[in-house]
Amino acid sequence: MLKFKPVILSVILLSILTIFVGCGDESQGSASSKAWLAAGTVNCNATTNSIQTQGDRNLTCTATILTQGDTEWCSFDLASSVLETTVAVGKPIYIYMKKNTAASDREATLRVLFSDGYTADFTMTQTSFSVSADYDRAWGEQPLYRAEADYVYKTYYTTLSNGKRVRNYSICYDLDRHVSNWVAYPQHASYWTGRSYEVGGTTQGRTNAWAYDDTQTEYTSSSPYYRVVSRNVTQPAIAEQDQQYIIRSYGQGGYQRGHMLSSASRYNTWETNAQTFYATNMMPQNGSFNGGSWGNLENSERTWAGTGRYDTLYVVTGASFKSSKSISNANGPIAVPSHCWKVMVQARKEFRDKPISECTADELRAIGFIYPNDASADGMTLGDAACSVREVEEFTGFEFFHNLSADGAAVKERLVLSDWGISN
The missing domain is CATH 3.40.570.10 (Extracellular Endonuclease, subunit A)
Known part of the structure; x- marks a missing residue:
C-alpha cells in the first residue's frame, strides 16, 4: 500500500515550488469548461499539488493518474494508492506526493475528463533531490547556499x-x-x-x-x-x-x-x-x-x-x-x-x-x-x-x-x- 505522510495544509501549500502553471492539452466540451494544473513543476520536497477546475456547477469531472514511472509516488489520497477520483466541477483535486530522494527528475501524466466531454491532459514534473530545494528561490537577495553543519x-x-x-x-x-x-x-x-x-x-x-x-x-x-x-x-x-x-x-x-x-x-x-x-x-x-x-x-x-x-x-x-x-x-x-x-x-x-x-x-x-x-x-x-x-x-x-x-x-x-x- 502506498502511504503518504499527513501534513498540515498550510505547510503543504508552502512546500510547493511553482515554476510554471501547467495548462495541458485540451479538447473542448462546453465553452466554459476549463482545467489547469496549479504547478507543472514542483521541487523535490513538495508533497501536494492540485488540479483546478471551472465550469457549469452541474458537471462532474474525473481525474486519472495515467502514468508515473516504475514507482508509485503520487496519489489522490493521503494514505493509500488512489489513481482515479471524481468530484464536482469547481472543487480542487488534490494530488499527494512523496518527496523525491532520487538524483533524477520524475514525471506523471494526468487526465481530467468532464461529464460534458471536455478533457485536458497534463504532465507534472517533480525535480531531483537537492539539499537546498526549499532555499533556492528566484529572490534577488538570495546568496548561494552553503552547507555547513551549524x-x-x-x-x-x-x-x-x-x-x-x-x-x-x-x-x-x-x-x-x-x-x-x-x-x-x-x-x-x-x-x-x-x-x-x-x-x-x-x-x-x-x-x-x-x-x-x-x-x-x-x-x-x-x-x-x-x-x-x-x-x-x-x-x-x-x-x-x-x-x-x-x-x-x-x-x-x-x-x-x-x-x-x-x-x-x-x-x-x-x-x-x-x-x-x-x-x-x-x-x-x-x-x-x-x-x-x-x-x-x-x-x-x-x-x-x-x-x-x-x-x-x-x-x-x-x-x-x-x-x-x-x-x-x-x-x-x-x-x-x-x-x-x-x-x-x-x-x-x-x-x-x-x-x-x-x-x-x-x-x-x-x-x-x-x-x-x-x-x-x-x-x-x-x-x-x-x-x-x-x-x-x-x-x-x-x-x-x-x-x-x-x-x-x-x-x-x-x-x-x-x-x-x-x-x-
Missing part, C-alpha cells in the same frame, strides 16, 4: 497592511556562534510606510518586542508596550537555547543588540516590525558604531530603495568573525563580529520593470560596505567603507546574488560611488 536557513513571512503575504527576511543562522552569518531581504517603501498599529511613548514605529524567533506579540499601553501572546514555530525550528537571550540588553563591554535588518525598515504592521526584534536578527555591535555610521548606512539604504513601484533594493547584511572574541549570555557565549558588512544590488531606474535575474550588468548597480565592529567605525563615511560586492565576497567567503545571470553578475566587480550619490 548553519540553519530560514525565512520569515509577514502580511502587510494591504493584505499581501510577503517574505520579511531570510537568515543563515550559525548555531555555534549564536549569530546569523547574514540576513537577506528586499528593501522597499511598502515595508516601512503606512503604519497600521499603535505604539507607546517615543518608540515611533518600533515595537521593541525583544523575543526568540517565531514569538507572537501584541501591543499593550504600558511599558514595555508589548506582551507575548504565543509562539508559532515554523520549520526549521531553532531551539531557544540556541538563540541569544535578548529580552534585556547584553550589559557587557558597550555592546548593543544590533539589528541586521533594521527596525525602521519594517514599520508597516506590528508583526512585520516585531519580527525584526527576533534574536536571530541580532548581532553584538559596538554602541557608538551602531548608533552612528551604521545607522547612517541604514538610513541611506531606505533612501536608495525609494518609493516607486519597481525600485526594490536587494540587501544582504552580515557579520564576519576574524577574531575569537565573545560575550557571555544566559544561553551561552555569543560570538562578537570583528566586522559588519552589507551588499546591495538594484536595477537602474530605467530598467526597474525587469527582474534583476534578467538584467545585464549595465542595467544594474551594486555596492558593498565593510566596517570594523568597534568605536573607530563611528567616524567612517559611506565612502570610507564602500567597496565592490566582489570584495565583500572575498572578505566573507559567501557568494551573493547568485540568481543574477552570468552577464548580470559582472556588476559585482564594479564600484561606482556616483551611482549611489556617494562622494570619495
Whole structure:
C-alpha cells in the first residue's frame, strides 16, 4: 500500500515550488469548461499539488493518474494508492506526493475528463533531490547556499497592511556562534510606510518586542508596550537555547543588540516590525558604531530603495568573525563580529520593470560596505567603507546574488560611488 505522510495544509501549500502553471492539452466540451494544473513543476520536497477546475456547477469531472514511472509516488489520497477520483466541477483535486530522494527528475501524466466531454491532459514534473530545494528561490537577495553543519536557513513571512503575504527576511543562522552569518531581504517603501498599529511613548514605529524567533506579540499601553501572546514555530525550528537571550540588553563591554535588518525598515504592521526584534536578527555591535555610521548606512539604504513601484533594493547584511572574541549570555557565549558588512544590488531606474535575474550588468548597480565592529567605525563615511560586492565576497567567503545571470553578475566587480550619490 502506498502511504503518504499527513501534513498540515498550510505547510503543504508552502512546500510547493511553482515554476510554471501547467495548462495541458485540451479538447473542448462546453465553452466554459476549463482545467489547469496549479504547478507543472514542483521541487523535490513538495508533497501536494492540485488540479483546478471551472465550469457549469452541474458537471462532474474525473481525474486519472495515467502514468508515473516504475514507482508509485503520487496519489489522490493521503494514505493509500488512489489513481482515479471524481468530484464536482469547481472543487480542487488534490494530488499527494512523496518527496523525491532520487538524483533524477520524475514525471506523471494526468487526465481530467468532464461529464460534458471536455478533457485536458497534463504532465507534472517533480525535480531531483537537492539539499537546498526549499532555499533556492528566484529572490534577488538570495546568496548561494552553503552547507555547513551549524548553519540553519530560514525565512520569515509577514502580511502587510494591504493584505499581501510577503517574505520579511531570510537568515543563515550559525548555531555555534549564536549569530546569523547574514540576513537577506528586499528593501522597499511598502515595508516601512503606512503604519497600521499603535505604539507607546517615543518608540515611533518600533515595537521593541525583544523575543526568540517565531514569538507572537501584541501591543499593550504600558511599558514595555508589548506582551507575548504565543509562539508559532515554523520549520526549521531553532531551539531557544540556541538563540541569544535578548529580552534585556547584553550589559557587557558597550555592546548593543544590533539589528541586521533594521527596525525602521519594517514599520508597516506590528508583526512585520516585531519580527525584526527576533534574536536571530541580532548581532553584538559596538554602541557608538551602531548608533552612528551604521545607522547612517541604514538610513541611506531606505533612501536608495525609494518609493516607486519597481525600485526594490536587494540587501544582504552580515557579520564576519576574524577574531575569537565573545560575550557571555544566559544561553551561552555569543560570538562578537570583528566586522559588519552589507551588499546591495538594484536595477537602474530605467530598467526597474525587469527582474534583476534578467538584467545585464549595465542595467544594474551594486555596492558593498565593510566596517570594523568597534568605536573607530563611528567616524567612517559611506565612502570610507564602500567597496565592490566582489570584495565583500572575498572578505566573507559567501557568494551573493547568485540568481543574477552570468552577464548580470559582472556588476559585482564594479564600484561606482556616483551611482549611489556617494562622494570619495
